[in-house]
Amino acid sequence: QSALTQPAAVSGAPGQSITISCSGSSSDVGLYNFVSWYQQHPGKAPKLVIYDVTKRPSGVSTRFSGSKSGNTASLKISGLQAEDEADYYCCFYADSSTIFGGGTKLTVL
Amino acid sequence: QVQLQESGPGLVKPSETLSLTCAVSGYSISTGSYWGWIRQTPGKGLEYMGSSYHTGQTYYNPSLKSRVAISLDTSKNQFFLKLRSVTAADTAIYYCVRLSGGSYSWYFDVWGRGTPVSVSS
Numbered sequence: 599q600s601a602l603t604q605p606a607a608v609s610g611a612p613g614q615s616i617t618i619s620c621s622g623s624s625s626d627v628g629l630y631n632f633v634s635w636y637q638q639h640p641g642k643a644p645k646l647v648i649y650d651v652t653k654r655p656s657g658v659s660t661r662f663s664g665s666k667s668g669n670t671a672s673l674k675i676s677g678l679q680a681e682d683e684a685d686y687y688c689c690f691y692a693d694s695s696t697i698f699g700g701g702t703k704l705t706v707l
Numbered sequence: 708q709v710q711l712q713e714s715g716p717g718l719v720k721p722s723e724t725l726s727l728t729c730a731v732s733g734y735s736i737s738t739g740s741y742w743g744w745i746r747q748t749p750g751k752g753l754e755y756m757g758s759s760y761h762t763g764q765t766y767y768n769p770s771l772k773s774r775v776a777i778s779l780d781t782s783k784n785q786f787f788l789k790l791r792s793v794t795a796a797d798t799a800i801y802y803c804v805r806l807s808g809g810s811y812s813w814y815f816d817v818w819g820r821g822t823p824v825s826v827s828s
Contacts, residue, residue, distance in 0.1 A: 601752075634814040636753075643802055643821050644753070649814040687753055691813045694766040696755040 602627065602688050602699035609705040610678045618702045620671040620688030628669035632691040635664060635673045638701075639684045647686075648673060680706050709733040711803045711819035719797075719826050725790040729803030729819060730783075737761045737781040741806035741813060744777060744788045746799040747821070754799075758806055759786065793826045800824075 603621040610616040620633065627633060631651040636644035646655050648664035651671055661676045675682055683706040688699040715727035729742070736742055743758030757767035759777040767775050771790070779786045790797060801824055805817040 630812070632812045636815070643818040644815070645818070646814060646816050649808070649816075650812055655816065689753075689755075689814070691808075694757070694769055694772075696766075696768070698753040698755065700752050 601697055602690060604686075604688060604699040604702045606700070607703045607705065609707055610675075611707045612678050612680065614678050615674060615676045616678060616704065618673045618675075618686050618688075618704070620673070620699050622669050622671070622690060624669055626669075626690045626692065626697070627666065627671050630690075630692075631666065633664070633666065633671040634689045634691065635662075635671075636687045636689065637682075637684050638687065644687060675704070678706050682706055709805060709817045711805065711817055713801060713803050713819045713822040715801075715822060715824070717823060717825060719793055719824060720828050721794055721826055722792055725788070725793050725797065725824060725826075727788040727801055727803070727822065727824070729786050729788075731785065731805075734805070735781075736779055736784055736786060741766075742777070742779060742786045743804050743806055743815075745802045745804055745815065745818075746797075747802065748799040756788070756790075758804075795826050798824065798826045 633651045635648040638644040651666045652664045710732045712730045741758040744756040759765045774791045776789045800821045802821045803819040804815040806813040807816040
């Protein structure tokens with residue numbers, strides 16, 4: 599199972615929206631909705647922000663949303679805030695073959 | 708509120724076995740969910756190592772399967788990671804995690820703070 603592909607970095611100004619992509623294949627992301635997204639601030643553990651492609655855990659801001667088209671899943675953050683500056687990772691769960699993306703560093707300008 | 712806390716030696720010698728414990732509070736591991744380990748290195752990012760259910764069902768990353776073992780102690784509400792024959796490439800931050808979901812779709816909804824482990828003589 600190959601790693602999922604994410605852009606290394608994205609940036610946006612406060613109040614703007616950004617989208618982070620996560621590219622897989624027709625045998626993983628394209629086949630099942632087993633995609634989750636994690637936010638990680640420096641020196642902290644990752645935090646779940648989206649699961650099952652589009653679902654948001656209780657307590658996560660409604661500014662976070664997820665979607666999927668073909669073999670690519672996406673995380674959108676609307677109304678960017680300074681606190682959103684972090685690393686973001688996508689993940690495809692498949693029992694022993696669970697894989698992560700390489701991570702995307704979000705900079706809030 | 709479910710909390711996980713890793714513990715174990717921060718330094719392990721090459722060829723020895725890395726052993727970590729994850730103490731769970733606020734939830735009984737015998738109730739359900741999978742319990743697992745994820746590690747993070749600057750070079751390889753996040754890597755899923757494996758997980759175990761209280762019934763004994765386990766899943767291991769194929770790249771580590773020959774060296775890794777995850778087990779649960781429901782009486783102590785803890786679970787464990789053992790990684791044999793370590794090398795410098797196993798130097799990482801190790802996180803214990805709870806997996807939630809079901810029906811084939813699982814996700815990591817609770818994470819420990821992580822514990823750094825260095826492999827060096």
